[in-house]
Amino acid sequence: MNQPSADYLHPRVRSSSHPDPGRCAAVLSLIGNTPTAALHFEPEGVTLYAKCEFLNPSGSIKDRFAGAVITDAERQGLLRPDSIILECTSGNTGIALSMIGAAKGYRVTILMSAEASQERRRLIRQLGAELILFKSEGRYQTGINLSREMAAKDGRYFLPRQFENPLNAEDHEHSTGQEILRQVPGPIAAVVAGYGTGGTLAGVGRAVKQRYPKAKIFAMEPAEAALLCGEMPCCHRIEGVADGFIPELLRSAPIDGEVKVTSAEAVAMARRLSREFGLLVGTSSGANVTAALKCARELGSAGKIVTLLCDRAERYFSTSLFENDESNSAG
Numbered sequence: 001m002n003q004p005s006a007d008y009l010h011p012r013v014r015s016s017s018h019p020d021p022g023r024c025a026a027v028l029s030l031i032g033n034t035p036t037a038a039l040h041f042e043p044e045g046v047t048l049y050a051k052c053e054f055l056n057p058s059g060s061i062k063d064r065f066a067g068a069v070i071t072d073a074e075r076q077g078l079l080r081p082d083s084i085i086l087e088c089t090s091g092n093t094g095i096a097l098s099m100i101g102a103a104k105g106y107r108v109t110i111l112m113s114a115e116a117s118q119e120r121r122r123l124i125r126q127l128g129a130e131l132i133l134f135k136s137e138g139r140y141q142t143g144i145n146l147s148r149e150m151a152a153k154d155g156r157y158f159l160p161r162q163f164e165n166p167l168n169a170e171d172h173e174h175s176t177g178q179e180i181l182r183q184v185p186g187p188i189a190a191v192v193a194g195y196g197t198g199g200t201l202a203g204v205g206r207a208v209k210q211r212y213p214k215a216k217i218f219a220m221e222p223a224e225a226a227l228l229c230g231e232m233p234c235c236h237r238i239e240g241v242a243d244g245f246i247p248e249l250l251r252s253a254p255i256d257g258e259v260k261v262t263s264a265e266a267v268a269m270a271r272r273l274s275r276e277f278g279l280l281v282g283t284s285s286g287a288n289v290t291a292a293l294k295c296a297r298e299l300g301s302a303g304k305i306v307t308l309l310c311d312r313a314e315r316y317f318s319t320s321l322f323e324n325d326e327s328n329s330a331g
């Protein structure tokens with residue numbers, strides 16, 4: 001019997017697409033309908049409602065957009081058997097699109113900043129996608145431009161365009177937003193979340209405002225890169241949010257105010273969520289919860305405050321979230 005080739009045993013990337021829309025039914029059915037947990041914080045004396053997006057199948061909120069955009073593209077006939085899904089991402093969208101590509105049999109190429117964590121890179125490769133790293137030097141637009149140039153030269157590329165695609169916000173309005181309205185006993189006083197593409201804030205914000213017109217929508221911003229507050233972007237350690245520019249989708253978000261959170265506060269809260277609540281979540285989740293607690297202090301007990309836990313802690317082993325702090329070395 002012929003031995004299988006080494007490439008067959010250890011395939012690095014899918015070299016051709018074999019789309020099979022039926023094949024991915026299992027993975028698609030696992031996306032969304034995440035639970036919302038009521039978390040009581042002491043000594044603050046505050047209960048927050050946290051949507052557990054880290055429970056999506058690839059581990060982040062981005063599974064929603066990845067599933068929605070590929071299903072929609074198939075419906076519109078925009079994907080062919082030789083199509084290659086191409087996206088510039090800070091990691092989570094890349095992992096989510098790679099998962100959908102693997103399940104549906106499409107080739108996927110991900111453009112990612114060379115600063116993104118090792119874990120994100122390895123997960124993308126593990127899912128059989130091709131990874132191209134670019135030097136962002138704080139300018140995410142470099143990667144977006146590169147994806148457009150590649151697509152202009154090769155008609156096989158399909159660009160989900162997460163930063164400007166209205167489907168991103170629409171999906172959050174009709175899925176995430178409606179789930180929150182079903183899961184959180186009203187009235188909702190505020191929604192607090194960071195922005196990467198702005199899709200979550202725009203979509204969830206619209207859904208919640210429609211039901212509760214008095215609800216406030218707050219954008220969490222890294223204190224080191226508070227662009228909406230009119231400050232210059234600088235380096236921060238809250239991966240997945242505030243990529244150094246105000247994305248198109250965020251302009252349609254019904255934002256009432258901003259809450260600044262330092263990277264140190266975000267890391268400390270992500271650790272607290274793990275140690276006090278058993279919730280293994282990433283740095284942006286820590287930032288969202290910190291911002292939500294700051295809002296609770298301002299708003300008092302007027303109504304429920306909702307935030308999102310966007311991704312899993314395992315994505316951050318090589319980042320400051322897992323650096324030895326005093327309590328780590330003591331244990």
Ligand SMILES: Cc1ncc(COP(=O)(O)O)c(C=O)c1O
Pocket residue numbers: 060061062090092093194195196197198199200201239240241282284285310311
């Ligand atoms: C970890 C993390 N948190 C938050 C967000 C923000 O989500 P959105 O792109 O909907 O603004 C992202 C987006 O990539 C993310 O990766």
